[in-house]
Amino acid sequence: MIIDFHAHTGDMRGSPSEPRLPMTWERLIVFLDAHGIDRAVHLPVYNASPEGAPPAFAVTDARMSVHDQVIDALRYPDRIIPFGNVDPRWGGNHPDTDFGPVLDWFLDHGCTGVGEVTAHVPFDDPRVINLFRQCGDHGLLVTIESTGMIETGYGLMDDPGMPRLERLLRACPQTTIIGHGPGFWSEMSSDITPELKWSYPKGPLAGEGATWRLMRECPNLYADLSAMSGYNAITRDPPAGVRFLNEFQHKLLFGTDTCFADAQGYVGHREYLDGLLAQGALSPAAYDAIMAGNALRLLNGR
Numbered sequence: 001m002i003i004d005f006h007a008h009t010g011d012m013r014g015s016p017s018e019p020r021l022p023m024t025w026e027r028l029i030v031f032l033d034a035h036g037i038d039r040a041v042h043l044p045v046y047n048a049s050p051e052g053a054p055p056a057f058a059v060t061d062a063r064m065s066v067h068d069q070v071i072d073a074l075r076y077p078d079r080i081i082p083f084g085n086v087d088p089r090w091g092g093n094h095p096d097t098d099f100g101p102v103l104d105w106f107l108d109h110g111c112t113g114v115g116e117v118t119a120h121v122p123f124d125d126p127r128v129i130n131l132f133r134q135c136g137d138h139g140l141l142v143t144i145e146s147t148g149m150i151e152t153g154y155g156l157m158d159d160p161g162m163p164r165l166e167r168l169l170r171a172c173p174q175t176t177i178i179g180h181g182p183g184f185w186s187e188m189s190s191d192i193t194p195e196l197k198w199s200y201p202k203g204p205l206a207g208e209g210a211t212w213r214l215m216r217e218c219p220n221l222y223a224d225l226s227a228m229s230g231y232n233a234i235t236r237d238p239p240a241g242v243r244f245l246n247e248f249q250h251k252l253l254f255g256t257d258t259c260f261a262d263a264q265g266y267v268g269h270r271e272y273l274d275g276l277l278a279q280g281a282l283s284p285a286a287y288d289a290i291m292a293g294n295a296l297r298l299l300n301g302r
């Protein structure tokens with residue numbers, strides 16, 4: 001069993017003339033089949049998130065609403081595990097907004113989580129803590145997108161060392177948060193700088209960074225290995241990557257974050273992990289946990 005914990009559909013081209021193949025539902029199923037992936041967690045990317053949306057979003061894909069993506073996901077009950085999505089600024093941009101009605105709607109429609117949360121505000125913003133607490137109260141997982149304290153871009157923001165994510169984790173102990181994105185994975189090495197926070201740092205680790213510490217100290221923190229950020233984190237220093245995979249084998253989730261249906265941009269997480277299994281660097285038990293076992297435990301039979 002293989003579960004991709006980070007999948008998308010939609011048209012994420014910057015313009016309609018960009019020569020990329022948008023990911024439709026049908027193409028996502030073909031992608032899963034081609035890579036031997038049994039099921040995928042679908043994270044809605046939506047056109048109401050201004051900093052996350054490419055310029056052509058609203059006109060190139062009319063279905064980029066969270067509602068429609070959750071409803072569409074239900075057409076593939078054997079293959080797709082739906083997540084909802086919420087921006088912490090919705091509902092009037094208050095730190096005490098009641099997200100109960102929308103979270104209840106997600107639960108009523110088979111969602112197991114919320115994400116990825118891409119709002120460009122600090123992790124410890126009261127609006128973020130408010131949303132994440134309510135997700136935990138509803139038994140919904142939350143997948144994050146992360147970056148540094150930069151004016152442009154998207155993703156929840158943090159300083160080097162991830163003090164703001166740590167505050168959020170400790171403020172919401174009942175909420176399972178799934179780490180993802182450059183801001184999270186750039187912290188594998190202790191020599192992090194503000195400039196490196198939103199990048200893909202290369203080379204051997206100077207020492208274990210905040211990613212290791214938070215994974216050890218916070219029982220409510222998990223992480224998906226998807227995208228170039230996750231791949232870079234476990235491959236930049238191969239022996240350290242193997243050590244990380246083994247130590248956190250019960251908290252890591254295989255994922256791809258594939259945004260287009262063409263081969264361009266494909267990151268070979270599956271092939272890399274298969275290679276570690278073949279070399280004996282990962283035990284069959286650790287491999288199975290990362291590829292599906294941890295996901296099944298978090299999804300709790302749903």
Ligand SMILES: [Zn+2]
Pocket residue numbers: 006008043116257
């Ligand atoms: Zn993503």
